[in-house]
Amino acid sequence: MIFKASSLKKISVDLLPFSDAVSDDLPLSQLLRLSLFQVSVGMAAVMLLGTLNRVMIVELGIGATLVAAMIAIPVLVAPFRALVGHKSDNYKSAIGWKRIPYLWFGTMWQFGGLAIMPMALLVLSGDRTLDFPIAGYVGAGLAFLLTGIGMHMTQTAGLALAADRATEETRPKVVALLYVMNLLGMAFSAILIGALLRDYSALRLVQVVQGTAVLTLLLNLIALWKQERVSPMTKAQREEAAPTFRDAWNDLAAGGDAGRLLAVVFIGTMAFNMQDVLLEPYGGEILGLSVSATTLLTAMWALGALVGFGFAARWLAKGVDPYRMCARGILAGILAFCAVIFSAPIGSPVLFYFGAALIGFGGGLFGVSTLTAAMTMPTIGKAGRGLALGAWGAAQATGAGLSIFIGGTVRDLVNHAAGNGTLGEALATPATGYSVVYHTEIGLLFLTLIVLGPLVRLRPITTGGSAKLGLADFPT
Numbered sequence: 001m002i003f004k005a006s007s008l009k010k011i012s013v014d015l016l017p018f019s020d021a022v023s024d025d026l027p028l029s030q031l032l033r034l035s036l037f038q039v040s041v042g043m044a045a046v047m048l049l050g051t052l053n054r055v056m057i058v059e060l061g062i063g064a065t066l067v068a069a070m071i072a073i074p075v076l077v078a079p080f081r082a083l084v085g086h087k088s089d090n091y092k093s094a095i096g097w098k099r100i101p102y103l104w105f106g107t108m109w110q111f112g113g114l115a116i117m118p119m120a121l122l123v124l125s126g127d128r129t130l131d132f133p134i135a136g137y138v139g140a141g142l143a144f145l146l147t148g149i150g151m152h153m154t155q156t157a158g159l160a161l162a163a164d165r166a167t168e169e170t171r172p173k174v175v176a177l178l179y180v181m182n183l184l185g186m187a188f189s190a191i192l193i194g195a196l197l198r199d200y201s202a203l204r205l206v207q208v209v210q211g212t213a214v215l216t217l218l219l220n221l222i223a224l225w226k227q228e229r230v231s232p233m234t235k236a237q238r239e240e241a242a243p244t245f246r247d248a249w250n251d252l253a254a255g256g257d258a259g260r261l262l263a264v265v266f267i268g269t270m271a272f273n274m275q276d277v278l279l280e281p282y283g284g285e286i287l288g289l290s291v292s293a294t295t296l297l298t299a300m301w302a303l304g305a306l307v308g309f310g311f312a313a314r315w316l317a318k319g320v321d322p323y324r325m326c327a328r329g330i331l332a333g334i335l336a337f338c339a340v341i342f343s344a345p346i347g348s349p350v351l352f353y354f355g356a357a358l359i360g361f362g363g364g365l366f367g368v369s370t371l372t373a374a375m376t377m378p379t380i381g382k383a384g385r386g387l388a389l390g391a392w393g394a395a396q397a398t399g400a401g402l403s404i405f406i407g408g409t410v411r412d413l414v415n416h417a418a419g420n421g422t423l424g425e426a427l428a429t430p431a432t433g434y435s436v437v438y439h440t441e442i443g444l445l446f447l448t449l450i451v452l453g454p455l456v457r458l459r460p461i462t463t464g465g466s467a468k469l470g471l472a473d474f475p476t
Contacts, residue, residue, distance in 0.1 A: 023165075023167045023170045025167070026162075030165075030226075031177065033225070034158070034223050034227055036220070037103065037107075037154055038158070038178050038179075038181040038185060039182070039189075040110070040185065040216040040219040041155050041182060041185070042183065042189065043185050043189040043212060043215070044150075044151050044212070045151070045186060046193065048147060049071060052117070052121070052209075055121075055205065056070070056125075060122070061125060062121075062124060062125055073144040073148055074144060074145075074151065074152075075148075075397060075400070076401075078148075078393070078397035078398045078401065079398060080152055080153075080394070081156045082387060082390040082391040082394045084152065085156050085157075085387045085388070085390025087102065088101075088156070089387055098164075098228070099157045099160055100157075100161070102156070103161065103223075103224045104224060106151075106152070106153030106220075108217075111150070111216055112146050112213075113149075114210065114213035115213045116139060116143050116146075117144070118206040118208075118209040118210060120139030120142070121136075121140055121205075122202055123135055124136030124139070154220060159375070159389045159393070160389050161227060162174050164228075165227070168376070171375055171376055172375075172376065173313060173316065173317070175368060175371050175375055176368055179364070179367060183306070183309075189212075193208060193212070257373075258388065260451060260454065260455055261370065261374065262391055263395075264326070264370065264448055264452050265370050265374075265392055267447055268326075269395070269396050269400050270399045270402060271403075271444035271447075272333055272362065272403075273403040273407075274403040274404070274406060274441050274444075275407060276403075278408070278411055278437060279340075280297055282340070282431075283297060286344050286430060286434065287343065287347070287352055297353070302360060304356070304357035304360025304364065305360035305363065306364070307357075307360075308329065308364025308368070309364050309368060311365065312325060312364065312365055316368075321456070322369040322372040322373040322376070323373060323452060324456055325365060326365070326369035326370055326452060327452060328365055329361075329362045329363070330362065330448055332365065333363065333366070333441075335362075336356075336359040336361075337359070337439075337445075338355075338442070339351050339354050341435055341439070343355060344431050344435075370396075374389055374391075375389060410437050410440065411433035412433065414432055414436045415430060415432060418432040
């Protein structure tokens with residue numbers, strides 16, 4: 001039998017992951033190009049929260065308190081995302097672009113922060129020729145601030161652009177693809193950056209960080225190229241007064257679901273991320289696992305997250321309500337933290353690894369479902385989709401940053417009290433501090449379910465019929 005070339009091409013495209021996320025206005029080639037901005041954001045996140053965290057403390061000898069303060073700077077500017085989303089909704093240019101200018105300038109902020117960062121850190125660590133100590137603090141703080149602003153601006157504008165170009169049917173699948181690309185960007189950049197910095201030197205640090213800056217610029221330039229149509233605006237349209245942020249926010253809140261959704265995102269993100277800096281130390285200190293064994297936790301978490309993305313794509317294709325899917329992720333998280341807690345008294349590394357994978361699975365479902373809800377939220381009055389996505393990102397980033405700080409602080413305070421015998425002889429073990437944090441996360445997850453309840457209560461289980469399950473449903 002002889003197949004036509006067009007039929008063969010259709011078959012090959014249908015076999016690709018996320019091929020069902022495309023539409024006439026957003027073909028597969030442009031969708032994959034646009035998703036590259038998530039790779040650059042994931043790469044910058046690994047650089048800030050992983051690589052530079054360790055380099056500043058170990059190789060450069062910078063105090064942990066100062067390092068924590070530097071890393072917290074991008075979190076402090078997270079609420080800025082809501083304003084960026086609102087501005088991109090109402091931006092007026094002669095050629096009609098709304099999202100591209102913010103995506104481009106976010107790229108430049110991110111590039112600039114990474115470009116000056118290694119030199120600022122070297123000055124901060126004491127490797128300097130000028131007797132001007134404050135220069136290191138100012139330079140490092142400015143570098144983290146620029147990078148953080150750039151990441152938030154790039155991701156907010158990019159997500160809004162993807163939501164604009166996707167159809168109502170494909171928008172949830174586009175969400176899943178963008179989430180996977182962010183995860184892949186973090187995974188591959190962590191491996192590559194780690195390999196490049198294995199033989200550390202000051203010169204190598206400069207080369208790697210500034211190379212990341214250049215790669216960020218290239219990836220985002222490819223991502224935004226010809227992604228938004230040129231629609232020239234008249235002079236009258238450009239001079240028309242734009243709605244204020246307060247009016248747009250009031251319209252967004254008037255929808256009923258927005259405020260509760262943001263509360264769910266904030267509390268749920270805190271619940272899933274409070275253990276971020278504690279899981280590997282828990283495995284080493286409490287379960288006695290080796291360094292190589294605890295490094296597998298990241299792989300287990302990523303595997304669980306990918307499985308969660310696969311189920312999310314399948315359920316969304318079947319029309320499952322995002323809020324019900326969110327509840328499933330929260331329940332998986334409760335089971336995950338129970339597994340992590342019980343792995344210590346029974347001494348089971350297998351149960352510990354299962355819990356880590358389930359944390360990734362639950363967190364993946366939670367993230368995809370809440371982002372889908374934000375992207376598909378109907379626009380009301382002056383509130384555009386960019387404002388909704390910016391508010392989602394602000395709540396998510398702020399919750400993640402605060403939870404990491406709170407988790408580490410609670411663990412240290414509780415272990416100090418346990419070590420002094422304040423909590424009694426039965427609790428005078430290093431596991432007590434970790435256990436308190438994990439139990440706190442379980443409590444926050446139950447609180448998230450309570451806040452989520454009214455969003456789910458009157459919604460149907462599905463909004464569509466059954467759908468055939470194919471390879472495109474799995475982000476692998």
